[in-house]
Amino acid sequence: MLNCVASLQEALFSLHPAGFTRKDSTLKTQLVCLIMVVPESQGELYHPPPDLQRDAHVPDFSSYVGMYKKSLENPEAFWKEVADEFFWKKPATGPMLQYNFDVTKGNIFVKCMEGAKTNMCYNVLDRHVREGNLGEKVAYYWEGNSPEHHTTITYGQMLSSVCRCANVLKRMGVRKGDRVSIYLPMIPELVYTMLACARIGAVHSVVFAGFSSDSLCERIMDAQSSVLVTADGVYRGDKLINLKQISDEALEKSREKGSSSISKCLVIKHQALRMKTGASCNKLQTPWDSERDEWWDEAMSDSSEDCEPEWLDAEDPLFILYTSGSTGKPKGVVHTVAGYLLYTFLTFKCVFDYHHDDVYWCTADIGWITGHSYITYGPLANGATSVLFEGIPVHPHVGRFWEIIEKYKVTKFYTAPTAIRLLMKYGQEPLQKYDLSSLRILGTVGEPINPEAWLWYYKTVGQSRCPVVDTFWQTETGGHVLTPLPAATPLKPGSATFPFFGVEPTILNEHGEEVEGEAEGYLVFRKPWPGIMRTVYENHERFENTYFKKFPGFYVTGDGARRDKDGYFWITGRIDDMLNVSGHLLSTAEVEAALTLHSAVSEAAVVSRPHQVKGECLYCFVTLKDSWEFDKKTVAELKTLVREKIGPIATPDFIQNAPALPKTRSGKIMRRILRQIARNEKDLGDLSTLADPKVVEVLFSQRSKAAA
Ligand code: PRX
Numbered sequence: 001m002l003n004c005v006a007s008l009q010e011a012l013f014s015l016h017p018a019g020f021t022r023k024d025s026t027l028k029t030q031l032v033c034l035i036m037v038v039p040e041s042q043g044e045l046y047h048p049p050p051d052l053q054r055d056a057h058v059p060d061f062s063s064y065v066g067m068y069k070k071s072l073e074n075p076e077a078f079w080k081e082v083a084d085e086f087f088w089k090k091p092a093t094g095p096m097l098q099y100n101f102d103v104t105k106g107n108i109f110v111k112c113m114e115g116a117k118t119n120m121c122y123n124v125l126d127r128h129v130r131e132g133n134l135g136e137k138v139a140y141y142w143e144g145n146s147p148e149h150h151t152t153i154t155y156g157q158m159l160s161s162v163c164r165c166a167n168v169l170k171r172m173g174v175r176k177g178d179r180v181s182i183y184l185p186m187i188p189e190l191v192y193t194m195l196a197c198a199r200i201g202a203v204h205s206v207v208f209a210g211f212s213s214d215s216l217c218e219r220i221m222d223a224q225s226s227v228l229v230t231a232d233g234v235y236r237g238d239k240l241i242n243l244k245q246i247s248d249e250a251l252e253k254s255r256e257k258g259s260s261s262i263s264k265c266l267v268i269k270h271q272a273l274r275m276k277t278g279a280s281c282n283k284l285q286t287p288w289d290s291e292r293d294e295w296w297d298e299a300m301s302d303s304s305e306d307c308e309p310e311w312l313d314a315e316d317p318l319f320i321l322y323t324s325g326s327t328g329k330p331k332g333v334v335h336t337v338a339g340y341l342l343y344t345f346l347t348f349k350c351v352f353d354y355h356h357d358d359v360y361w362c363t364a365d366i367g368w369i370t371g372h373s374y375i376t377y378g379p380l381a382n383g384a385t386s387v388l389f390e391g392i393p394v395h396p397h398v399g400r401f402w403e404i405i406e407k408y409k410v411t412k413f414y415t416a417p418t419a420i421r422l423l424m425k426y427g428q429e430p431l432q433k434y435d436l437s438s439l440r441i442l443g444t445v446g447e448p449i450n451p452e453a454w455l456w457y458y459k460t461v462g463q464s465r466c467p468v469v470d471t472f473w474q475t476e477t478g479g480h481v482l483t484p485l486p487a488a489t490p491l492k493p494g495s496a497t498f499p500f501f502g503v504e505p506t507i508l509n510e511h512g513e514e515v516e517g518e519a520e521g522y523l524v525f526r527k528p529w530p531g532i533m534r535t536v537y538e539n540h541e542r543f544e545n546t547y548f549k550k551f552p553g554f555y556v557t558g559d560g561a562r563r564d565k566d567g568y569f570w571i572t573g574r575i576d577d578m579l580n581v582s583g584h585l586l587s588t589a590e591v592e593a594a595l596t597l598h599s600a601v602s603e604a605a606v607v608s609r610p611h612q613v614k615g616e617c618l619y620c621f622v623t624l625k626d627s628w629e630f631d632k633k634t635v636a637e638l639k640t641l642v643r644e645k646i647g648p649i650a651t652p653d654f655i656q657n658a659p660a661l662p663k664t665r666s667g668k669i670m671r672r673i674l675r676q677i678a679r680n681e682k683d684l685g686d687l688s689t690l691a692d693p694k695v696v697e698v699l700f701s702q703r704s705k706a707a708a
Pocket of ligand 1: 323369370444445447448470471473474476496558571573580583585
């Protein structure tokens with residue numbers, strides 16, 4: 001073991017004969033932590049399998065340390081090497097990265113490769129087809145909700161569909177910089193539309209197809225999109241969802257609010273054509289506005305395959321993706337072309353140790369950032385073959401995931417802890433029916449993974465031979481920021497381990513002071529990496545206030561983290577008013593706003609409570625107006641209301657009657673106390689700041705009547 005430490009030390013110092021020349025103590029601490037990794041924790045570490053290490057991009061820990069050191073000490077050279085993989089219509093005139101992270105010194109900004117001109121779509125499609133000879137290579141194996149529905153799409157076919165779609169959008173009046181909202185299930189046309197936007201310089205705004213018409217309306221209005229792309233309908237499990245009807249409701253609502261920016265709606269005949277269920281959901285039963293709506297297949301049939309890419313500035317926006325904000329209003333996170341390309345490319349390549357013959361499968365929905373970065377852009381930038389799955393893990397049977405892994409011989413598999421916990425409940429039997437021997441690397445994302453789920457994933461799914469990469473990141477970070485590298489990092493179940501290249505994390509205490517060594521506090525980043533968000537769409541002030549005001553000089557993640565004695569990072573969860581339900585962020589404020597729309601409710605407060613499968617679930621306290629009874633009917637109405645206003649992911653698990661809420665004398669709700677009541681933790685500590693401490697007793701006494 002000591003040899004290993006010595007070799008790590010050697011690796012570090014050989015890279016720079018003078019050892020650490022930089023005065024920056026945090027970098028030094030970080031690196032010292034890294035070289036300390038191996039000796040102290042022998043018992044609990046899971047080491048990379050030697051066969052994976054043989055041809056890995058980052059084959060051992062000392063390589064990781066060396067590359068990490070280079071990425072921080074010489075980011076210019078580090079990112080330049082990555083940029084050299086891609087096509088640039090014009091080279092950069094500025095440095096690889098410029099930034100200001102300190103609000104006290106002026107506007108916050110990040111710029112990558114200023115002056116360069118390129119096109120994302122060209123780099124992820126044309127480059128492979130024209131220069132890489134990958135025209136015949138499979139880009140996606142599409143697997144429908146039902147196992148009977150599947151298709152294969154090559155890079156060449158995709159390029160042709162994307163160009164035709166780009167021309168349709170252009171004919172509809174979409175120009176560089178215009179926004180296009182996309183409300184689609186997990187079908188190939190979703191990827192085509194994103195890339196068609198990227199090709200013509202339009203900014204896509206994908207809205208998860210599980211969101212309600214209100215949520216879609218809010219996102220369309222904020223982005224002021226001119227075109228909406230949607231589908232007639234989709235089956236999710238056994239449930240048929242009429243997406244066009246929801247879309248029409250959203251557009252109607254935006255009209256009522258005096259803001260109808262959408263002039264054209266392009267509709268994919270998914271149910272009626274591909275699923276051949278014409279009778280249940282066909283053109284006649286799909287609400288239609290012949291002035292505004294066009295069927296995709298008709299529009300595409302006479303659209304040309306020739307479409308010259310729009311050459312964009314490196315810092316032009318690529319997309320907007322909305323994420324919950326603590327005020328309740330979602331934030332339009334903006335990512336830009338060049339930095340996002342470099343970062344999703346490199347993280348995908350290193351974190352999944354991508355090789356040409358891999359079959360990679362990420363089970364996320366493209367409506368979330370995981371799908372954007374690790375179904376669309378990262379894999380395509382690498383020329384990878386991926387599975388694109390429309391369905392859910394338990395339809396038509398609980399072995400569906402394992403069946404798909406066997407069917408396509410998946411080598412790299414990326415899913416969420418909530419899915420793992422769900423599938424764990426069914427035991428080993430569903431897995432034993434399938435051959436999972438193709439698997440080499442497993443990944444998780446979205447929320448902290450509990451060690452029990454980690455070990456089940458590692459031992460039962462990965463048969464103790466596949467490293468588990470627990471990737472911590474956010475919509476805002478664009479790509480992985482804390483993550484193991486599969487052939488390099490000794491793993492600890494439940495830890496996202498170490499920073500990715502170019503990422504400098506640190507932990508701050510309440511006073512904004514950096515804490516060294518073993519410590520817990522606010523997880524922040526000291527400087528940007530190419531893929532970090534650039535702004536909140538049309539609201540730069542909100543961007544600065546949300547992420548940079550609390551601790552000037554740092555990007556504040558909103559998560560807590562602990563660093564252990566070996567330097568490993570452990571995410572402890574959100575430390576703001578956000579909840580993480582099944583890996584999806586929700587703000588307490590948005591759920592509270594939905595609840596208080598009910599005429600019975602005078603006040604609502606929402607907190608999280610641990611949940612065996614979802615990680616966290618919603619526990620809602622509602623104070624009813626005098627004349628109302630807290631009964632089953634009201635509870636059912638409240639649940640429906642939240643589903644309608646936000647979407648099924650926000651459905652409350654518990655609703656409790658709260659004759660009053662615990663408040664400070666200044667009227668602030670004490671959520672800490674509500675969280676403890678929801679969790680039935682009796683030891684409440686100091687209650688002296690409460691205006692009326694008796695409220696707590698009442699809430700405990702009502703707890704057993706909380707409606708699940
Ligand atoms: O709280 C962290 C949690 O998910 C949040 C980001 O959510 P979102 O922007 O929707 O993106 C999710 C997919 C990247 C984070 O602030 N989170 C994400 N990954 C992890 C995690 N918490 C712990 N461990 C992770 N691996």
